Amino acid sequence: MRELLEREIEGIINASGENIMMTDGRGVILRSVKNGQEVYGLASSELVGKSVQELEALHIFNPSVTLRVIEEKKPITVMQQTATGKTMMTRGVPLLDEHHNVIRVISFSHDMTEIQQLKEKYEAMQQKMMHYESEIEQLRDQHGLPHGVVIKSKAMQDVWTLIRKVAGSSATVVLQGESGVGKSIFARAIHHHSTRRDGPLIEVNCGAIPESLVESELFGYEPGAFTGAHSKGKVGLLELANKGTLFLDEIGELPLSIQVKLLKVLQEKTFVRVGGTKSRSVDFRLITASHRDLKEMVADGTFREDLYYRLHVVPLLIPPLRERPDDIVQLTHAFLAVFNERYHTNKHMHPLALQQLLHYAWPGNVRELENMIERLVVTVESEQIQQEHIPFLSNEQHVPATTLQEALADVERKWLIQARTQCQSTYEMARYLGMSQPTVIRRLQKYKIDSKMN
Numbered sequence: 001m002r003e004l005l006e007r008e009i010e011g012i013i014n015a016s017g018e019n020i021m022m023t024d025g026r027g028v029i030l031r032s033v034k035n036g037q038e039v040y041g042l043a044s045s046e047l048v049g050k051s052v053q054e055l056e057a058l059h060i061f062n063p064s065v066t067l068r069v070i071e072e073k074k075p076i077t078v079m080q081q082t083a084t085g086k087t088m089m090t091r092g093v094p095l096l097d098e099h100h101n102v103i104r105v106i107s108f109s110h111d112m113t114e115i116q117q118l119k120e121k122y123e124a125m126q127q128k129m130m131h132y133e134s135e136i137e138q139l140r141d142q143h144g145l146p147h148g149v150v151i152k153s154k155a156m157q158d159v160w161t162l163i164r165k166v167a168g169s170s171a172t173v174v175l176q177g178e179s180g181v182g183k184s185i186f187a188r189a190i191h192h193h194s195t196r197r198d199g200p201l202i203e204v205n206c207g208a209i210p211e212s213l214v215e216s217e218l219f220g221y222e223p224g225a226f227t228g229a230h231s232k233g234k235v236g237l238l239e240l241a242n243k244g245t246l247f248l249d250e251i252g253e254l255p256l257s258i259q260v261k262l263l264k265v266l267q268e269k270t271f272v273r274v275g276g277t278k279s280r281s282v283d284f285r286l287i288t289a290s291h292r293d294l295k296e297m298v299a300d301g302t303f304r305e306d307l308y309y310r311l312h313v314v315p316l317l318i319p320p321l322r323e324r325p326d327d328i329v330q331l332t333h334a335f336l337a338v339f340n341e342r343y344h345t346n347k348h349m350h351p352l353a354l355q356q357l358l359h360y361a362w363p364g365n366v367r368e369l370e371n372m373i374e375r376l377v378v379t380v381e382s383e384q385i386q387q388e389h390i391p392f393l394s395n396e397q398h399v400p401a402t403t404l405q406e407a408l409a410d411v412e413r414k415w416l417i418q419a420r421t422q423c424q425s426t427y428e429m430a431r432y433l434g435m436s437q438p439t440v441i442r443r444l445q446k447y448k449i450d451s452k453m454n
C-alpha cells in the first residue's frame with residue numbers, strides 16, 4: 001500500500017513540468033526529482049540527505065527558498081541562480097503541523113533561463129535603441145534639421161544641403177514650390193541657421209494683407225499719414241525685421257507699386273514711412289516664397305523683372321510630394337507618431353494602405369498628408385488603418401497622363417515604387433520586376449527614385 005502511494009506520488013511529480021524538491025523542517029533534502037544533474041550539477045540521488053544551507057553555501061543554488069520558507073512559515077517565490085548557470089523561478093511552500101511548526105518544505109522550480117536570456121537580450125536591445133535614438137538626435141542636430149522635419153528623399157537632402165550652405169551668407173533666397181511643400185518651415189530653418197538667428201524673424205503673408213494696407217503694413221507710417229491712421233504712427237514690418245530676417249511669403253501677390261518700393265529698399269537699404277520724409281536705414285535679410293511661377297508672372301507683366309532677378313540670387317525649388325515617394329513613407333510614420341501621441345492612440349498603417357498613399361498625386365502636398373493622417377487617427381476605430389479607410393481611390397486623382405508614352409511611364413514608375421517598398425535590394429527588385437539589376441538602377445535614376453534601399 002505504502003509502495004503504491006510512493007509510486008503515485010512519484011508519478012504525479014514526474015508528470016508535472018517542474019523540478020520538485022522536498023526537505024524536512026530543518027532543510028535536509030528528502031526527495032529531489034527530475035533533472036538534478038542538468039539544473040544543479042548534482043544527480044538527484046546526490047542531493048538527497050544534504051542540507052539546503054550547505055548547498056546554498058556551495059552555490060549549488062542561491063538563494064535557498066527553503067531557508068526563507070522555514071524562517072517565515074509561508075509560501076515564498078524567489079529567482080535562483082544554479083551551479084550550471086541556470087535561472088530558476090522557485091516557489092517554496094511549507095507544510096505545518098498542528099503546532100504551526102514547519103515539518104516539510106516543498107519547492108517547485110521552473111527553468112527561466114531562456115526567458116531570462118530573452119529579457120536580457122530585450123534589455124540590451126532597448127539600450128541599443130536608446131543609444132541609436134540619441135545618435136540620430138545628435139546627427140539631426142549636426143544636420144540642424146528642425147524637430148519633426150523629414151528629408152528622406154535624395155531631392156530633399158539636396159535642398160537641405162543647399163539651405164545649410166546659403167544660410168550662413170546674407171544672400172537673398174527665393175523658395176519656390178507648390179502650396180504645402182514646406183516652403184515656410186525651410187524659410188524659418190534658414191533664419192535659425194544664419195548669423196541673424198538672434199535677431200527677429202518677421203513672417204509676412206503678402207496674399208493675406210488687403211492691397212490698400214500693404215504699403216503701410218510693410219513700411220509703417222508717420223502720425224496723421226492718412227485718415228484712420230493711428231495718431232502716434234506705426235512701425236512697419238520692414239523696420240521690425242531690422243537685424244533679422246524678413247520672410248515674404250506669397251511674394252507674387254505683392255502689387256506692382258509695392259514691388260518697386262521693395263526693390264528700392266533692397267538696393268539702397270533705406271526707406272521712408274508712408275506720409276513721412278525722413279529716410280530710415282534698415283538691415284534685414286530677405287527670404288521670399290511663392291507657389292506661383294514668378295518667371296511666368298514676369299512674362300505676363302504682373303511681376304517686375306528687375307525685382308525677379310534681385311530675388312533670385314539663390315533660388316530653391318522644393319519638389320512636390322508626389323515626386324518624393326521616400327518622403328511620403330517617412331512622413332506618414334512621423335505624422336502617425338505625432339498624432340498617436342496627441343490623441344493617445346496606437347494606430348498603424350497596413351502596407352497596402354501605405355502603398356495607396358504612394359499612388360496619390362497629393363495636390364495639397366505635405367499639408368494634405370498631415371491633415372489626412374490626423375483625420376485617420378481620429379476617425380478610424382481599429383488600430384490598423386486599412387486601404388478602405390483611405391478616402392480616395394489610387395488612380396482616381398492621379399495626375400493624368402496626356403500621351404501614351406506618359407501613361408506607360410506612369411505605370412512603370414508605379415511598378416518601380418511598389419517593388420521598392422516590397423524588396424530589400426535592387427537585385428530583389430530585378431527578380432520582382434523581371435528585369436536586370438542594371439536596368440532597375442537605370443529606371444530608378446530615370447524616375448528620380450532613390451536607389452538606396454532601407
Ligand SMILES: Nc1ncnc2c1ncn2[C@@H]1O[C@H](COP(=O)(O)OP(=O)(O)OP(=O)(O)O)[C@@H](O)[C@H]1O
Nearest residue numbers: 148149150178179180181182183184185291366367
Ligand atoms: N519635410 C517636412 N517634414 C515635416 N513636416 C513638413 C515637411 N514639409 C512640410 N511639412 C508640414 O506641412 C505643412 C505645410 O508646410 P508649409 O506651411 O511650410 O508649406 P508651404 O510650402 O509654405 O505652404 P504654402 O505655400 O501654402 O504657404 C506644415 O504643417 C509643415 O510643418
